[in-house]
Every structure is written in C-alpha cells, then in structure tokens.
Amino acid sequence: xxxxxxxxxxxxxxxxxxxxxxxxxxxxxxxxxxxxxxxxxxxxxxxxxxxxxxxxxxxxxxxxxxxxxxxxxxxxxxxxxxxxxxxxxxxxxxxxxxxxxxxxxxxxxxxxxxxxxxxxxxxxxxxxxxxxxxxxxxxxxxxxxxxxxxxxxxxxxxxxxxxxxxxxxxxxxxxxxxxxxxxxxxxxxxxxxxxxxxxxxxxxxxxxxxxxxxxxxxxxxxxxxxxxxxxxxxxxxxxxxxxxxxxxxxxxxxxxxxxxxxxxxxxxxxxxxxxxxxxxxxxxxxxxxxxxxxxxxxxxxxxxxxxxxxxxxx
Amino acid sequence: xxxxxxxxxxxxxxxxxxxxxxxxxxxxxxxxxxxxxxxxxxxxxxxxxxxxxxxxxxxxxxxxxxxxxxxxxxxxxxxxxxxxxxxxxxxxxxxxxxxxxxxxxxxxxxxxxxxxxxxxxxxxxxxxxxxxxxxxxxxxxxxxxxxxxxxxxxxxxxxxxxxxxxxxxxxxxxxxxxxxxxxxxxxxxxxxxxxxxxxxxxx
Numbered sequence: 353x354x355x356x357x358x359x360x361x362x363x364x365x366x367x368x369x370x371x372x373x374x375x376x377x378x379x380x381x382x383x384x385x386x387x388x389x390x391x392x393x394x395x396x397x398x399x400x401x402x403x404x405x406x407x408x409x410x411x412x413x414x415x416x417x418x419x420x421x422x423x424x425x426x427x428x429x430x431x432x433x434x435x436x437x438x439x440x441x442x443x444x445x446x447x448x449x450x451x452x453x454x455x456x457x458x459x460x461x462x463x464x465x466x467x468x469x470x471x472x473x474x475x476x477x478x479x480x481x482x483x484x485x486x487x488x489x490x491x492x493x494x495x496x497x498x499x500x501x502x503x504x505x506x507x508x509x510x511x512x513x514x515x516x517x518x519x520x521x522x523x524x525x526x527x528x529x530x531x532x533x534x535x536x537x538x539x540x541x542x543x544x545x546x547x548x549x550x551x552x553x554x555x556x557x558x559x560x561x562x563x564x565x566x567x568x569x570x571x572x573x574x575x576x577x578x579x580x581x582x583x584x585x586x587x588x589x590x591x592x593x594x595x596x597x598x599x600x601x602x603x604x605x606x607x608x609x610x611x612x613x614x615x616x617x618x619x620x621x622x623x624x625x626x627x628x629x630x631x632x633x634x635x636x637x638x639x640x641x642x643x644x645x646x647x648x649x650x651x652x653x654x655x656x657x658x659x660x661x662x663x664x665x666x
Numbered sequence: 667x668x669x670x671x672x673x674x675x676x677x678x679x680x681x682x683x684x685x686x687x688x689x690x691x692x693x694x695x696x697x698x699x700x701x702x703x704x705x706x707x708x709x710x711x712x713x714x715x716x717x718x719x720x721x722x723x724x725x726x727x728x729x730x731x732x733x734x735x736x737x738x739x740x741x742x743x744x745x746x747x748x749x750x751x752x753x754x755x756x757x758x759x760x761x762x763x764x765x766x767x768x769x770x771x772x773x774x775x776x777x778x779x780x781x782x783x784x785x786x787x788x789x790x791x792x793x794x795x796x797x798x799x800x801x802x803x804x805x806x807x808x809x810x811x812x813x814x815x816x817x818x819x820x821x822x823x824x825x826x827x828x829x830x831x832x833x834x835x836x837x838x839x840x841x842x843x844x845x846x847x848x849x850x851x852x853x854x855x856x857x858x859x860x861x862x863x864x865x866x867x868x869x
Contacts, residue, residue: 454817
C-alpha cells in the first residue's frame with residue numbers, strides 16, 4: 353500500500369479480496385439481467401408524427417396550425433430568444449432573462465419559414481399557388497389580416513369531405529388557395545423536407561430538425577402526447593410511451609411542474625431550472641453544509657450498513 | 667526540479683499497485699452497500715458496449731432491424747440498471763457520510779459524474795429519432811431556452827444531440843468516472859462512523 357493508505361488503515365484488520373473477480377461476477381450478473389429484461393419487455397419505439405399523417409387524418413387541425421401562424425397566435429410566433437427578438441414571452445426572474453444573454457442564435461420567422469417558404473417550393477409546379485402567393489405578398493397588411501381572420505373563423509366550422517377541408521363561402525382572397533396548397537403539400541409528404549431545406553449547398557445534409565419540430569409543437573403534439581399520457585401535468589419528459597419506466601431519475605425535476613406556483617407561472621421553466629441548479633449545488637457541497645452533513649449520524653442508517661463491524665467491535 | 671521524479675513521488679505516495687488492484691480490504695468492507703458502485707460501473711460498461719454497436723450501425727438501424735431493436739432494448743435496460751445502481755450508490759454513500767476523512771473530493775467528483783450522466787441520458791432520449799425524441803425535445807427546449815442554454819445547445823438539432831450523446835459527453839463522463847475511481851482507490855474505503863468525538867471529521 354501507499355504511505356497514505358498504510359497510515360489510514362493502521363490497526364484495522366484486513367481480509368482477502370479480489371477486485372477483478374468481484375467486478376466480473378457483477379458484470380456477468382448484470383448482463384444476464386439486462387438480457388432477460390430486453391427479451392421480456394423489449395423497448396419503446398413509437399414512430400415520429402409527420403406532417404403527412406397530420407394533414408391526412410387531422411386536416412382541420414393541420415390548417416389551424418398555419419392559420420395561427422398567419423395570425424401571429426402560434427406558440428412560435430412571439431417566442432423570444434433564441435428564435436426571435438420578441439421580449440413579451442421571455443422568461444425572467446427579477447427582470448433578468450438569461451435567454452437574452454446570447455440573444456437570437458436560431459432565427460425563426462414563422463410566416464416565412466412555415467408558410468411562404470414551403471408554398472414558394474410548391475409554386476414552381478403549381479401556377480394557382482404561384483398566383484395566390486404573389487397576390488398575398490402584394491396585398492397590404494390590413495388586407496392580409498382581413499383575409500386570414502375570415503379564413504381562420506371559417507375553419508372553426510369547416511367540414512372534411514373525402515379528405516378535403518370545406519369552409520363556408522367568404523372573402524378569403526388568396527388564403528384559401530394557399531391553405532389548400534399547404535394541405536396538399538402535407539399530404540404528399542413533402543412539407544417536412546420543404547420546411548427543412550435551406551439555401552446553402554450544405555443544407556443537402558441537414559440533420560437539424562428545429563423548424564419541422566417547432567411547427568407542430570403546439571396543439572398537434574399536445575394532442576398526441578395527451579393520448580399517450582405524456583403531458584407536463586403527467587410528469588412530462590420523465591415519461592415514455594407505453595408501460596416503460598421512462599427517465600424516472602428526472603422525477604425530482606418534473607415534480608416542480610406539478611405544484612403551484614411553478615405549474616401556472618409564466619416563468620415556470622426558468623424557476624424550476626434555477627431550483628434544480630441550486631439543489632445540484634447543495635448536493636455537490638453537501639459535505640460542507642451544516643445540519644445536512646449531520647443527517648447520516650442522526651438517522652443511524654450506517655449502523656445497519658456496518659452492522660458486522662459494530663457487532664464485532666462490541 | 668525534475669518533473670518526472672516529482673510525478674513518481676506523487677504516485678508512490680498516493681497510489682500503490684495494491685491500492686489500484688487490491689487483494690485485501692479492511693474487514694468493515696462487508697455490506698450490501700458496497701455493491702452499488704460496482705453495479706453502476708458494470709452497467710456503464712454494458713451501456714458503452716451496446717452504445718458502440720448502435721453507433722456503428724447508425725441512428726436509424728434499430729427502427730428497421732430486429733437485431734438492432736434488440737440491441738436498443740439492451741441499451742435501454744442497461745441505462746435503467748445504471749441509474750438504479752447510481753442512485754442507490756449515492757444514497758448509501760450519503761448515509762455512510764462517505765465524504766469524511768478528506769473524501770469530499772470523491773463525493774464531489776461522483777456528484778458531477780451523476781450530473782453528466784443525467785445530461786447523457788437526456789441527449790440519448792433526444793437522439794432516438796422517434797416520437798419520444800420529438801415530444802421530449804420540444805418540451806425540454808423551453809427549459810433550456812429559459813436558462814439561456816438554448817442559445818448554444820439546441821435540443822431540436824438531432825445532429826448536435828447525437829454527436830453529444832455518442833462521443834462528447836461519454837468522453838467527459840468516462841474521464842470523471844476514471845478520476846473518481848482513482849481517488850477512491852488512492853484514499854481507500856472510509857472507516858465506519860465512530861463515536862461523537864469523531865464529529866470533527868464530518869468532512
């Protein structure tokens with residue numbers, strides 16, 4: 353032994369030990385256990401939710417997503433950093449908003465990225481969409497708002513006939529053609545790629561799914577998550593699809609989202625995040641924190657852990 | 667100063683071959699509480715092995731191959747055992763007040779490794795390329811963004827989460843676990859808590 357351990361263990365009886373044998377036995381035991389669990393329970397792999405399925409099976413909800421974007425009402429419309437410069441929804445504590453420190457690093461323009469961009473691709477092969485898009489771009493902001501609001505209202509009482517969304521007659525300008533174009537693009541399975549495609553040559557290899565994920569993150573994803581018991585009030589991200597244990601080690605984190613004021617606070621994410629950072633620091637410096645570092649002595653659980661030692665000592 | 671000689675001296679004073687690969691232990695190392703660290707380490711090794719197989723075949727493999735799905739299941743349950751072992755290890759070490767006699771460094775390194783493990787598992791969930799990844803990424807991004815982390819770590823960027831999960835964080839985790847183990851072996855297992863006079867060595 354080294355000088356240090358020689359001194360530390362002075363006077364303490366030693367017993368034979370085989371570190372490598374112990375490690376190998378435990379490794380083999382764990383390997384067997386994991387194989388048994390994997391064979392019996394397998395693992396979850398619920399397929400991703402794509403625009404094609406949403407457009408095909410929930411066409412009205414699909415179109416409402418785009419209507420919300422055009423009206424500036426979607427979750428991504430006024431999100432704030434890192435997506436846009438809007439300060440209204442920025443989470444802060446005592447006026448300090450950490451998101452503002454780095455600012456807008458992933459710029460998102462919801463109307464351009466999710467509506468105009470995909471329709472521009474479709475416009476190359478569809479003259480009606482091309483014409484509608486030009487009309488929309490040339491219209492005044494006030495006129496656009498009138499068309500969009502009228503269409504969004506009509507969507508509330510829309511009917512689906514043979515997969516087509518039928519809205520009552522009204523003055524929607526080019527918005528009706530644009531929406532039908534987005535629906536067809538979605539049904540064709542090309543919407544996700546259309547949103548993801550960029551202008552640089554390297555975008556051919558993009559593996560960044562930020563925009564397609566942000567598009568349906570609102571009502572659509574929540575609807576899917578609700579059916580799978582994965583909403584925030586159901587302990588959110590610590591859950592997994594199916595009857596699997598999920599990330600149960602995140603329960604101390606997701607717990608805070610279940611109770612007021614965090615469950616209703618507009619700054620809930622920031623507040624819970626700061627609590628978790630504080631708790632981590634408490635854990636890290638626990639050996640130096642009075643009272644907390646005495647808990648082991650008070651609880652006397654160590655008497656059970658080292659029961660043989662204490663029995664022989666007495 | 668001869669740096670090589672100095673290094674030799676530091677190693678000689680702090681770590682012998684018997685410390686590194688012990689053939690004997692103090693008699694008080696005789697409890698179920700000591701098994702959780704070995705379970706955690708074994709599970710980590712198992713998860714790394716299955717992770718290497720998954721990484722070698724690519725992120726989409728396990729969706730379409732029975733063999734791939736089985737390896738994914740092994741990886742998945744390995745992670746469950748890893749965290750069960752890790753948290754049991756943490757709890758037992760807490761009730762043993764294992765930071766005594768200057769072992770607070772071991773405790774701190776272990777807690778940091780625990781934090782890194784949680785982030786590693788989180789990027790694993792984000793890299794699954796299935797519905798769970800979609801939902802967890804859009805949910806978790808709000809906390810990341812609110813804390814200002816979203817400015818450089820984008821939970822929705824699969825390329826970033828995947829490379830973090832398969833190489834960057836595992837390397838950092840392995841380094842911390844290795845240092846944790848070296849310090850554990852160098853210091854040896856902490857003595858059982860004695861009487862009240864021993865309170866001064868609470869840390």
